[in-house]
Amino acid sequence: MDTSQYLDIFLDESKEHLQNLSDQIMELEQNPENMDTVNEIFRAAHSLKGMAGTMGYKRMQTLTHDMENVFSEVRNGTFKVQPGMIDILFRSLDALEEYVDNIQQTTEEGTNDNQDLIDALNSILKNNGEIKPISKSESAAPAESSAPAGGSDTKQPRWGEMKISDTERMLVEKAYNEGLKAYGITVYVEEACVLKAARAFLVFKALEKLGEVIVSNPTAQDIEDEKFDLTFSLVFISGNTVDEVRAAVKSVSEIEEVFCDTYQLEAASEPGHQEPEKEKEEEAAVEQPKPAASAPAAAPTPAAASKPAAANKPAGKPVVNRTVRVDIEKLDNLMNLVSELIIAKNSLIAATAAEGKGDNGNAVNEQIEYLESVTTNLHESVMKVRMVPIESVVAKFPRMIRDLSKKLGKKMELYMTGEDTELDRTVVDEIGDPLMHMLRNSADHGLEPNDVRVANGKPEVGSIFLDAYQDGNNVVIEVRDDGAGINIEAVKQKGIERGIITPEQAETMTDKEVIDLLFMPSFSTAKKVSDVSGRGVGLDVVKSKIESLSGEVEVKNSYGEGSAWIIRLPLTLAIIQALMVVVGEEKYAIALGSIQTIEDVSPEDIKLVQAKEVIHIRGTVIPIIRLNKVLDIPPREDENQNLTVIIVRKGDKQAGLVVDELIGQQEVVIKSMGKYIKVPKMISGATILGDGEVALILDTNALL
Amino acid sequence: MDEVKVMDEQQRNESLNRHVELDTTQFIVAQLGGEQYGIDIKYISNIIRMSRITRVPKVSDYIVGVINVRGIVIPTISLRLKMGLPGDEITKKTRIIILTLEQHESIGVLVDEVKEVVTLDEEHIERVGYEKDDKERFLSGIGKTEGRLISLLDITSVLADVMES
Numbered sequence: 001m002d003t004s005q006y007l008d009i010f011l012d013e014s015k016e017h018l019q020n021l022s023d024q025i026m027e028l029e030q031n032p033e034n035m036d037t038v039n040e041i042f043r044a045a046h047s048l049k050g051m052a053g054t055m056g057y058k059r060m061q062t063l064t065h066d067m068e069n070v071f072s073e074v075r076n077g078t079f080k081v082q083p084g085m086i087d088i089l090f091r092s093l094d095a096l097e098e099y100v101d102n103i104q105q106t107t108e109e110g111t112n113d114n115q116d117l118i119d120a121l122n123s124i125l126k127n128n129g130e131i132k133p134i135s136k137s138e139s140a141a142p143a144e145s146s147a148p149a150g151g152s153d154t155k156q157p158r159w160g161e162m163k164i165s166d167t168e169r170m171l172v173e174k175a176y177n178e179g180l181k182a183y184g185i186t187v188y189v190e191e192a193c194v195l196k197a198a199r200a201f202l203v204f205k206a207l208e209k210l211g212e213v214i215v216s217n218p219t220a221q222d223i224e225d226e227k228f229d230l231t232f233s234l235v236f237i238s239g240n241t242v243d244e245v246r247a248a249v250k251s252v253s254e255i256e257e258v259f260c261d262t263y264q265l266e267a268a269s270e271p272g273h274q275e276p277e278k279e280k281e282e283e284a285a286v287e288q289p290k291p292a293a294s295a296p297a298a299a300p301t302p303a304a305a306s307k308p309a310a311a312n313k314p315a316g317k318p319v320v321n322r323t324v325r326v327d328i329e330k331l332d333n334l335m336n337l338v339s340e341l342i343i344a345k346n347s348l349i350a351a352t353a354a355e356g357k358g359d360n361g362n363a364v365n366e367q368i369e370y371l372e373s374v375t376t377n378l379h380e381s382v383m384k385v386r387m388v389p390i391e392s393v394v395a396k397f398p399r400m401i402r403d404l405s406k407k408l409g410k411k412m413e414l415y416m417t418g419e420d421t422e423l424d425r426t427v428v429d430e431i432g433d434p435l436m437h438m439l440r441n442s443a444d445h446g447l448e449p450n451d452v453r454v455a456n457g458k459p460e461v462g463s464i465f466l467d468a469y470q471d472g473n474n475v476v477i478e479v480r481d482d483g484a485g486i487n488i489e490a491v492k493q494k495g496i497e498r499g500i501i502t503p504e505q506a507e508t509m510t511d512k513e514v515i516d517l518l519f520m521p522s523f524s525t526a527k528k529v530s531d532v533s534g535r536g537v538g539l540d541v542v543k544s545k546i547e548s549l550s551g552e553v554e555v556k557n558s559y560g561e562g563s564a565w566i567i568r569l570p571l572t573l574a575i576i577q578a579l580m581v582v583v584g585e586e587k588y589a590i591a592l593g594s595i596q597t598i599e600d601v602s603p604e605d606i607k608l609v610q611a612k613e614v615i616h617i618r619g620t621v622i623p624i625i626r627l628n629k630v631l632d633i634p635p636r637e638d639e640n641q642n643l644t645v646i647i648v649r650k651g652d653k654q655a656g657l658v659v660d661e662l663i664g665q666q667e668v669v670i671k672s673m674g675k676y677i678k679v680p681k682m683i684s685g686a687t688i689l690g691d692g693e694v695a696l697i698l699d700t701n702a703l704l
Numbered sequence: 705m706d707e708v709k710v711m712d713e714q715q716r717n718e719s720l721n722r723h724v725e726l727d728t729t730q731f732i733v734a735q736l737g738g739e740q741y742g743i744d745i746k747y748i749s750n751i752i753r754m755s756r757i758t759r760v761p762k763v764s765d766y767i768v769g770v771i772n773v774r775g776i777v778i779p780t781i782s783l784r785l786k787m788g789l790p791g792d793e794i795t796k797k798t799r800i801i802i803l804t805l806e807q808h809e810s811i812g813v814l815v816d817e818v819k820e821v822v823t824l825d826e827e828h829i830e831r832v833g834y835e836k837d838d839k840e841r842f843l844s845g846i847g848k849t850e851g852r853l854i855s856l857l858d859i860t861s862v863l864a865d866v867m868e869s
Contacts, residue, residue: 340775586759631761673760673770676811676866677779680762686770686777694758694772 006198007107008325010055014100017048018093022399025089029402032081042071048096050194054254057109060099066121067092073125088120090399157259159184159233162217168235171214172265175237180211183245184263186233193254197226203255206248211238230256235263328425331386338379339575339669343688345375346666350690376667379575387422390468390477393432394419397439401464404443411450411461412443418468423475427549427569431477434542438479438565439464441539446483446563456560458482474593475571480564486557488514498523515555519543550684552701554651568651576670578687578697580663581646584633587695588659589668589687594700596647596654598662603640615645615656622647625703626658630682636660648700655704670697727826731847733854734801735817737789742822742847742856743801749810750802751818754794767866768792771812773802779866780812786862787842792816803859811866822849829856 024041031037049064067089074081095114102110164172172182187203189196200223207213216223216234223232238245246260348371352364394416401414423431447453447462454460465480488511495501495517501509517523521540546553551569570576570593578589599617606613606624613624624645628635645656668687673679684699731742732751750773757769757780766785770777780800784792792798797817804810824847831845844858860867 343775633761671775671777673777674779674809674811676809676863677760677763677767677770679760683760686758688772688775688777692772693756694770694777696758696760696770 006055006195007103010051010195011100011104014048014051014096017044017051018097018100019395020044021048022090022093022396025086025093026398026402028081029083029086035075038071038074038081042068042075045071047194050192052099054193054195054198057099057103059111059113060096060103060109063092063095063099063114063118063121066118070121070124082124085124088117088124090403092117092121155188155231155257155259157184157186157233157261158231159186159217159235159259159263162215162233162235164215164235168215169265171237172235172263180237180239182214182263183236183238183242183260184233185236185245185249186231186259187249187255188231188257190254190256191230193230196228196230197224199252199254200224200228200232202252203249206252207234207236207238207245210240210245210248211236326385328386331382331425335382335386338375338382342375342379342575342667342669343690345371346690347692348690354691379667383424383571383575384422386425388425388428389420389422390428390431391419393428393435394466394468397435397466400436401439401443404440408444409449410443410447412447412464413461414439414464414466416466421468421470421475421477423569424571430545430549431567431569434545434567435466435477435479437539437542438567439466442479442481442483442563442565446481446485448484470571471568475569477567477569478564479567480562482562485559485561485563486515486518486555487559488557491515491517494523511557515557518555519553552650576668576697578666578668579646580666580668580689580695581627581659582661582663583627583631583659584636586631586633587663587689587693588627588631589666589695589697590646590648590657590700591697592665594648594650596649599645599647599656601643601645601656603643606643617647617656620654622654622656624656624658627698628658628660630703648704650701650704653704655700657700657703668695668697728823729826729829730821730823731854731856732801732821733819734783734799734815735797735819736783736787736815740819740852740854741783741815742824742854743803743813743859744856745821747803747805747859748801749804752800752802752812754798754800764865768814771800773810773812776810778802778810778812780814781863781866782814783862784814784816803863805860805863805867811863822847822854824849 021041021044024037024044028034028037028041045064045068049061049068052058052060052064070085070089073079092114095112095117098112099109102108175182185207187200189199193199204213204220204223213220214235214237216232218228218232222228236245240248242260242262246258249255249258249260345368349368352368397416398414401412405412442464443462447464448456448458450460450462453462459482463482465478467476467478467480469476491514492501492506492509495514496503496506500517500520500523519539519542523539543553546567546569549569551567554566554568556564556566577592579592579595581588581590597617599615601615605615607615609621613626614621615624616622626635627633643658644660644662645658647654647656649655670685671687673683673686679696681702682699683696684702685697686694687697689695730745732745732748734741734743752773755771755773757771759769760767760779766781768780768782768785770779772778782792784790792814793816795816799815799818800812801815801818802810802812828848829845830848832843842858842862843855845856847854847856
């Protein structure tokens, strides 16, 4: 049991609570009277305070404490939510987030006291509620101290109820023979304690310095997994006195009560026979500042000291919502093994095909098909494990838009759908910044000022939409706004000013080419530079980021009515369904996702348009790309035969790739080619075929 | 695909230790045209027989393609082309020496034949002067053993432009 595990849980849960707070405060801003929201905020702030206190983050605890006080009064109806309050609350949330970030990076909360916020919160209490902050903290304290007072009657030493085995009995006897003492200890943890297991762990740590814990009830593992109520008992062997042992246990904060006395072996058979003295921590008010004061010093110590202890215990498994936290590296490892398995399966298929169809061919094929379905399912399951909803990323956007709205002085609303759309974890981690850039872009450049909107007959409040959905093997995330759209002429003008294009070029450019200019580094059409957007860093970063994730960005523009920015990302990065083709003597893989149809084309059907080969298929003119030319492969000599043309698409662009043969569909594992080879853009990677040969994977997007 | 495992980790460490103690270096001797070249054994992770090489379009001439070594795709270069010699003729004796210069990053080097392992004392190695001509800029010195001369390859400069990319 390592406290760093609790740190993870603490971080995760803090972030959850902060997000929850943020959502609820936004809600509160809309409906200041909603008591459910106030209650929810109060609860979240209270949990956060408790957690911060337990982990010893004093500053964070103080700030949440003051927030909680404000809500406590709102809840009691002493005063109402004011608009000014919301801003202070949001700023407090930002400060809390900063603490959490600091903790995540350094395990320390940092040194910023945020005294201004604390003062602001306290002045809310003073001015609106006519209640002094001091009396507040007192009013909060009794709520916690009342519980111990009420429940103390039933508290009693319970080590007598423990069953002990013969071995343990022998250990106790041996201890007495050696002049050591055996103690029975029953510990009651405070009801308000959030991380009970952490407290229990600290008790164990404290005791291990003095002697040896022989047996505990519940078992050490159960305690570690937090499978106990508020109490646990143990038998402990030590050379120290009762008082020293008791003092050691009581040095742990949030321990409400400790019973400790010499352990009599007969006690096991006669429960309740002992009349141990009873020690009680009286005041929660005294207790309250204590964890805060002692924790900063104590926090690093258990982390360091617990390592040797952790080594001889089975790896702890924090149980949160019936999930298991797994290191992403382990998942990557699992994924690699699945990849290997798929390669092995492909080899098996290739080998049996080469062997020919013997008598038992059917039986073998059946088994191979079975193996194939198992590996495919296994692959999908592992992929699913790696998938997380994009919610974790997009949840912060409503707040961001709210802030932007204030900062820019424009009224706007963000509408989101598909937050539960799932993507590979690695992609989700990377997608936040590009989306943020695009939203800011929409808010700043896209939406017109409110008066202009009204003049143009649009609703005063601008709308920004963020829609995510799955589309085949891709996930699409669309950022849309009902603003002015992209002014093509303004972009051209800017391009000329910047010397990126010449006026002559501007004449002949298509709208799409003009829009592509926006993705060039150092291009910004904003008339004034604000700290929201407009420094020209952004869209080019967005594009390169998305491309590094094997995705693409597309822009749909309608001048005067708004624009849509569409990000298309692959579901998976490691294994794809591909069509294997032969060009000349070489085999290539083409991702199935980009293939539309496969056509058999007679050489006469190929026409020349502006010296480029095209074909007419069902009313569309599609340019032809001869792969052997692109890939420097000598052409085959069967010129007059029909051509096999694979129609691929990227967004609304199409092209026909001429290949010599089709092998068939296959699941391929994308392998890196190492950094010692600089491959052209049209090769996106390599894969290993069933017979051990390496085939290259064509990136059709780069060909278009 | 037969594989000749050159040495495992322990042997490698031993050889490194010996290197420190006796100031000797072990080289794998490879035949290339009429000459023999030595490659410091510490870079070599594996020597394999010729296997199917997949050509990669639009890369430098001396990169012959990529191969599959136990599930890992490794780029392979022709030492002959790199050294300005005529192109490779693949025979039964052709070998691919797998060099590992950084962790998880390997490269294959195509040679005519792998001869043996020699151990050279520092005193039997003649360092090449600063004025190196085209071919010699890839050499770290000339080794003398049993009356033969072996050109010792400075692998990092042979692969300098590969490693940069």
